[in-house]
Amino acid sequence: MTIDSFRRWYWIHKWTSLVCTVFLLLLCLTGLPLVFSDELRLWLGEAVEPPEHAVRAEPVILDALIQDARARRPQDHVKFLIRDDDGPAWFVTMGDTPAAQENSATFTYDSRTGEFLHAVPQNEGIVNVLFRLHVDMLAGLPGTLFLGVMGLLFVASVVSGVVVYGPFMRKLPFGLVRGARGPRLRWLDLHNLLGIVTVLWALVVGITGVVNTLDRPLLGYWQMTEISEMIAPWKGKNPPARISPVDDAVRAAEGAVPDMLIRFIAFPGTPFAGSHHYMVFMRGDTPLTARLLAPLLVDAETGQVSDRRDLPWYLTLLLVSQPLHFGDYGGMPLKILWALLDAITIVVLWSGLYLWWRKRQQRVEDMIVVDPSQNAVRV
Incomplete structure (x- = not known):
C-alpha cells in the first residue's frame, strides 16, 4: 500500500x-x-407465558377473541390479529381508529383455549x-x-x-x-x-x-404502490354492510396456500387492508421461510380471496434483516x-x-x- x-x-x-x-x-x-x-418482559411482568399443558378439543374461534377484546375496550377498533411465532398465543391490537398509528391496547390470548392472558403495557416500561x-x-x-x-x-x-x-x-x-x-x-x-x-x-x-x-419509509412506499393497486377496484364503493367473521378470512387464506401458516391479519379500515378487505399475511412453515410473508387480500363481506402477491424484494430484505440484527432466530x-x-x-x-x-x-x-x-x- x-x-x-x-x-x-x-x-x-x-x-x-x-x-x-x-x-x-x-x-x-x-x-x-x-x-x-x-426474557426481560417476562421478568418485569410486561408479558406472560401461556400455560404449558393447556389443551382444547376444538380449535379456538378467533372471532371470540375479537369480541372479548371489543368488550374490554368498546370505544376502540381492532387493527391487527397477530400470531406469536414463539409460543401458543394470539395478540389482538386495538387503536382509537382503524387507521391510528399508535396502538391503544394489545391483549394476549392462549391460542389453544382462547383464554385471556394479559394486557400488554402500551408505550411504557423499561424495555419500551x-x-x-x-x-x-x-x-x-x-x-x-x-x-x-x-x-x-x-x-x-x-x-x-x-x-x-x-x-x-x-x-x-x-x-x-x-x-x-x-x-x-x-x-x-x-x-x-x-x-x-x-x-x-x-x-x-x-x-x-x-x-x-428504513422500516417505515419502505412500508409506506409499499402501501402507496402495491397495496393501493390491490384495493383499487373497490375505491369509491360503499363499505360492506356486513363484515364476515375473521375465521372465514383465515379459512380462505389457508385454503389458498395450505403449505403456509397465518402470521398476522390486518382488519378492514387499516392502511394495509382498505375498507372492504382483510389482509392476511401468511408465512413459511420452516425455519428458513418463517420470516418470508405472502399477503392475501380477502373480501371482508364474502370471505373469498380477492388477490395474492409476493412481497417486493425490499420488504423481504427488511424482514430477513430484523432477526439478524437482534439475533433472535437461534434461541x-x-x-x-x-x-x-x-x-x-x-x-x-x-x-x-x-x-x-x-x-x-x-x-x-x-x-x-x-x-x-x-x-x-x-x-
Whole structure:
C-alpha cells in the first residue's frame, strides 16, 4: 500500500469513527439488554407465558377473541390479529381508529383455549424506553433516519479499519498485545485485535441496522404502490354492510396456500387492508421461510380471496434483516453470542475514543516509518 493510499484510508477510518462512535455506543448499550427483550418482559411482568399443558378439543374461534377484546375496550377498533411465532398465543391490537398509528391496547390470548392472558403495557416500561432509544432516540422518524446515517458511517469505519489494519500488523504476530510499551500502545493493539475479531459480526449488525431504519419509509412506499393497486377496484364503493367473521378470512387464506401458516391479519379500515378487505399475511412453515410473508387480500363481506402477491424484494430484505440484527432466530445460545459480541464492540468503541483522546501524547503517525525508496508504509 502506498503512503497516500494509507493516509486516505486512515483519514476515512478516523473521521467516520469519531462522528458515529457516541451514537454507536448508545446503540450498543441499549442493544445489549434488548437481545434478551423477551426474557426481560417476562421478568418485569410486561408479558406472560401461556400455560404449558393447556389443551382444547376444538380449535379456538378467533372471532371470540375479537369480541372479548371489543368488550374490554368498546370505544376502540381492532387493527391487527397477530400470531406469536414463539409460543401458543394470539395478540389482538386495538387503536382509537382503524387507521391510528399508535396502538391503544394489545391483549394476549392462549391460542389453544382462547383464554385471556394479559394486557400488554402500551408505550411504557423499561424495555419500551430502551427500544425507543435504540430505534429513534425518542425523536420519531427523524431520529431513526439519523441513526441510519450513523450506521452507514459505522460500516465505512469498519471497512476502512480492516484496510488500515494490514499495514499496522504486517510485521507483528496476530493477536500480539504490546503491554510493556505503555497503556496507549496496549489499547491500540487491543482495539485492533478486538475490532478484527468482531469485524464480520459488526458488518452484519451494521448493515442490517441501516436496513431496519428504513422500516417505515419502505412500508409506506409499499402501501402507496402495491397495496393501493390491490384495493383499487373497490375505491369509491360503499363499505360492506356486513363484515364476515375473521375465521372465514383465515379459512380462505389457508385454503389458498395450505403449505403456509397465518402470521398476522390486518382488519378492514387499516392502511394495509382498505375498507372492504382483510389482509392476511401468511408465512413459511420452516425455519428458513418463517420470516418470508405472502399477503392475501380477502373480501371482508364474502370471505373469498380477492388477490395474492409476493412481497417486493425490499420488504423481504427488511424482514430477513430484523432477526439478524437482534439475533433472535437461534434461541438462547445465539442470544448469548450476540450479547458477547455486543460487549466486545463496546470495548472497541470506547478504546477508539480513548486513543483519539490521547493522540496529543503519542500520535499514530509517529509509529509509521516511511520508506522513500519504496513509497510504502511499514511498522
